[in-house]
Amino acid sequence: MGHIALHYDAPEDGPKAAKLLKLLGLVETQELPLPGGSFYRFVIDPRHQARGDGIIYLSSTPPAQRDLTAAIRQMLKVGAPEEHPAVAGMRAALEADPEVSFHVGILLDSLEELERAVLDIRDRAETDPDLKGRIKIKLNRARPGDADVDARLDASLLYGSVSRYAYGRNGVQAFIETNLLSSGPLGESLVIELDYVFPGKTSHILSVVEL
Ligand SMILES: [Fe+2]
DSSP, X not given: OOEEEEEESSTTHHHHHHHHHHHTTOEEEEEEOOTTSOEEEEESSGGGTTSSSSEEEEEEOOHHHHHHHHHHHHHTTTTSTTXXXXXXXXXXXXXXXXXXXXXXXXXXXXXXXXXXXXXXXXXXXXXXXXTTTSEEEEEEEEESOOHHHHHHHHTOTTTTTOOOEEEEESEEEEEEEEEEEEETTTXXXXXXXXXXXXXXXXXXXXTOOOO
């Protein structure tokens, strides 16, 4: 895949969103200062530095999109007592399953790296002024059935106590929802999913969906 373009709303959220993307393991290759906030280019790993794929762009939400989102929010009376019931319905669906709407998935090749990154972000969501109150994390562990995978996850500082399960085996997911980034019909947040698949398994969370 070539690239994905992400947006932040407030100019001051640009550097914070860029910081979060770096904490998720992305590599920043360019920051171009612009009047409404910087334009950034990231790659998923250094091998993509000079290539045309594996890219995530980050820039300020264009005014036309911001105007449209504001109009939608106004028409639906978001946050007011007479808020359109569809808003609460969508919020409840996202709360139950962060994959129900648009989201971005990043595959890591090390479970230890995923655990380190998510534990760090979870800690920073309490202590780092740039991220405090801006992050929600949900975790899915692999469906039980493989003794080695189950033992590894039981012993995991991150996954040991998790009781949510992925739609598949032999892999884990970490969902980092942040309102530093804007997406969806209300422009409120974006879910970034980190994935890890245990090696040597033909059936896993990203190969076969199980309900
Ligand atoms: Fe997903």
